[in-house]
Amino acid sequence: MSDHALAIVGGGLVGASLALALQPAARERGWTIHLIEPLAPGAEYQPSYDARSTALSYGSRQIYERLGVWPLIAERAEPIERIHVSERGRYGVTRLEAASEGVPALGYVVENAWIGHCLWRALDDEVVVRHCPARAERMLPTAAGYRIELNGEAGDLALDVALAVLADGGRSALRESLGIAVSVRAYEQTALIANVTPGHAHGGEAFERFTRQGPMALLPLPEGRCALVWTRAQDDAARLAGLPEGAFLAELQDAFGYRLGAFRQVGARHLYPLSLIESEEQVRSGLVVLGNAAHSLHPIAGQGYNLSLRDAVGLADSLIESDAPLGQLSVLQAYQARQRLDQRLTVGFSDQVTRLFGHSGRTVSAARSLGLVGLDLLPPAKHWFARQAMGLGER
Template sequence: MSSQLSIVGGGMVGACLALALQPFARQAGWRIRLVEAHPPGDKVQTSYDARATALSHGSRLLLERLGVWQALAQGAEPIRHIHVSDRGHPGITRLDAHQEGVPALGYVVENALLGQVLLSALDREVVEWLAPARVVRLQAQVGGYALDIEQQGQLSQLETDLLVLADGGRSGLLDQLGVHREVKPYGQAAIIANVSSAEGHNSVAYERFTQSGPLALLPLSSKRSALVWTLPEDQAAEVAALPDPLFLARLQEAFGYRMGALTQVGARACYPLQLIEAQEQVRPHLVVLGNAAHSLHPIAGQGFNLSLRDTLALADTLIAAGRQQRLPGDLAVLQEYLQRQQRDQRQTVAFSDYLTRLFSNSQPLLTIGRNLGLLGLDLLPPARRLFARQAMGLKA
């Protein structure tokens, strides 16, 4: 039973889905089409300012399933310790990979390497790659969707049995389809940059909660750390634009000296933070995936890891349906996927949102409560283990 599957968005989520489906698609005669607006890079572009993604231990296990972890491992910086603190208060929690029985709590991988490894693993006889190409119009029809695609100034129409929208949190295609998204602004913006320090990170990921918002420094190669610094929206752009010495001084004041003096900062990006959730993730012949389905605050590092779990669950559901001679676009099949993932999605979104709101609030009673909570996690191994397993993307 031949089927045509189209994935709009050839980034990390879309490429992972194509890769997960690829072996069964080869056997079943399915055709997979990846439509991506940006041309694929020919090689990894390494630079001081290279952007990176935090992968949980659970995501490592899923990438091993996909057969790509070995290629990623040499460029992945391990997180062996996590240090969570509240600036100006005694509450501290420490997580340790050895205590959790894993080689690392997570890893930080530069996006360019992750993208190259995923795309290199695709079989072009099974996965058709359209890039740069843009879907300008979608139309539901009997048995699937029609896609109007613009490529090199030319328009063409393609049909698909299953359409997966994985084109990011600002997907205009969802608007075309009338898929409502619930948006909860945090009143914060994130400054993203890479920084270096005199003493290096020693494989520690730092989560630091300040009066102005959460701050994270994640370990990268060459003594660099990936910074995610959340500030009130009306301050962030001004801080991001400071000259390097003034920016480092402000960051040092907020973070402290756990890595010694901060010595270098690269280019800064700044964007507003919101919790965005699509109110529909499945329709007949349609799945919304990745940031298009749910965009989370970056401070807890849960966004891509949740999307990867969704992706593998969707692939497993589609493959199981294919083996039963069921059509991949059947609503009943897609609802099985969603029911399978709803608990994980709700727990992860709630965990991320709760941490963000709790540690962005300076009310005295909440400050006392969260510090008692951090101390309790540090002193009570069972509670710390539950927290660690959530952070690692594992079931409690």
């Protein structure tokens, strides 16, 4: 019955996490969860040097522990035990340590393909109907919810559901087709993403490095690799992406220094233009916009996916705690109110970090250095900054 059915459009990390969070209640209440995903994950995980990865906060680990999937994810999760924050050519340095915060790790870096593999393995086919590979071509509001028109291997199919969750990414064509506007704040920067192999073992340390040309992050990965996020002006990022390996590593070395020895290898380089994108509507009757379709953040602060995961669990909790029918607007509005403070704090924190450390003026640069020294000398401020990074700030 459509009044006991919900559809998640987008079976990536956010959509699959929501399905997993709803699974126990779906069994008890007779809900059917339709998970629609155009890219079928492989039956077996295949490790790759160039695999994209995500920095999970310690708070995200707690969520996945609650969902029962953390032990499997942890098999290929690289702990972040320390974070070293510095600015090239300046004296200010801040160091965050898991031991000082009383946690086993500040966060974990995990390949996206592995997280997705773990989530899909944990889904129960009795309550989660996987439409994959399949693409949602149209979404039409109805008196009882939404009709979703799919195109998949078995041909065309129409699903009538009481609740549709749109989790199909920051460039959601369906969001646009529904007339949901977005606010866009362009950073006029491009992120170059790649995996690199340093000369020295990373020892579980992550690095945030700020330069006049833009910030960079190096995050620890398994097998001694590091995930590089290097933010530059658009033309300069394109130039770096096209350099021969040796020339690229030489420029990376010059910007980062030798804290990890001489870089030996870089994998495939990918470019992502950066903007802060926020949906101006996140809920309607029978509809929720989730994940990057709701808010897409700059990657340098490492907050985007962790916020989306908290949203997904907040939505699941709101639906589970309510006795109202699926898709009822008052329940969805209560969910949005529940997440509003977290979203405002996290989006604001990410945006301010991006703007502060993306400015190249000498006065601002000097102030940044003083700020980094101040963080290192003031334990309460440093503790607040660490809790924000771990996804454990005040909500």
